[in-house]
Every structure is written in structure tokens, then in C-alpha cells.
Amino acid sequence: DGGITQSPKYLFRKEGQNVTLSCEQNLNHDAMYWYRQDPGQGLRLIYYSQIVNDFQKGDIAEGYSVSREKKESFPLTVTSAQKNPTAFYLCASSIRDSMNTEAFFGQGTRLTVV
């Protein structure tokens, strides 16, 4: 069953701690993306990667870091430098540079800073 998996579904973090969100896909997609969503808002792009070992900052990359060591995996680390990390985080993947195909999204990780 092909798809994109995010874990965990819910995550609690103490202020000042780094935390890593997992995103795995078995769709053989080159491109992967991380978005953040705040209540009542649309999705904002954090980072994206078009190929292994390469990634670019999105609109709100400050306080976040990513790695892309494997095609299937694109973990996102929320660092202590992110001032307001409580949000819903969504990972997506797609065929690279293909505007004529759809993107697939995971079910999200809801991060709460306590």
C-alpha cells in the first residue's frame, strides 16, 4: 500500500528542547515538502527537497532544519530557536518537476509545546 507516513501523530515538547518529526514515503518520489499550519490558516512552506542530499528553504525556515539522506525519508527538526513551534505539521511528496501530477500528503503531526 503506497503512501506517506508521518509519526508521531501527537507530540509534546518542553520549551527549549529540539524535536524531530518523521516523514517516510514509499511512492518513489524525488520531491518532498514540509508545511506548517496554524489554526484557521493555510499551509506555509518550511523546507522542500527535490532530490537526495539537497534541500531549499521555504517561506518560514527559521528555527527548523531538515536532512535528506535517503529518498524515502525527510525528517524535520524543530529547534529551540523556533519561537512559536506549536502547530500542525504536514509532510508531502510528489514527482519532481511534474506539474501534471498530484502531491500526496501525510496525516500530519500536531506539535504542542508545554
Add this chain to the structure above:
Amino acid sequence: DAKTTQPNSMESNEEEPVHLPCNHSTISGTDYIHWYRQLPSQGPEYVIHGLTSNVNNRMASLAIAEDRKSSTLILHRATLRDAAVYYCILRESGYALNFGKGTSLLVTP
């Protein structure tokens, strides 16, 4: 990058057709028009996309204006499960999907 404009919210009765509009006056010739929807507390799901011609699939229809500056997503018979936020997005080569705030669709019985 290209932008779209959608109404903040719309309301429909169950089993009636719904027409969700989207304006994209700065669209370029190679941009595809994509629609996604997001149910509460879930990730977005793909609905439909097109370039110039109208498109139909099992979920919806997409009507694209001749000048491509606007499009309309058509749900032929709205159900309660269609209540979601609908996003109209221009897909550009080499770029991630750029989400606006979308249209929140309320379906009433």
C-alpha cells in the same frame, strides 16, 4: 510566484451542486490549476487538476475559463462528507504547492 483568490467561505445544501470559484489572473501558460481539499485535522487530499480543458473525475469537475484567468471546481451533489477547506493552487515547475487560505465549504442537511 503566482497567486489565486478564493472566497473565504461558501455554504451549500446537501445533494445540491456546488460551484467553488477561483481567480488566477497572473497565471502563466505552463501553470497547471490544482485543487486540494482538507478535512478537519487531516492532511490535504488531491481533488482534480487541469491545464486548459475542462476535466472530470469521480470526485469533481473542473471548469477552466477560456483565458485561464479563472476556474471553477464543481461538486455535482454535495454530501456532508464534502465539508472541508478547498484550496485552488497554481502548480509551477520546480516549486512547491503554494497554499492560500482556501474556501471553507459548509454543507447543511
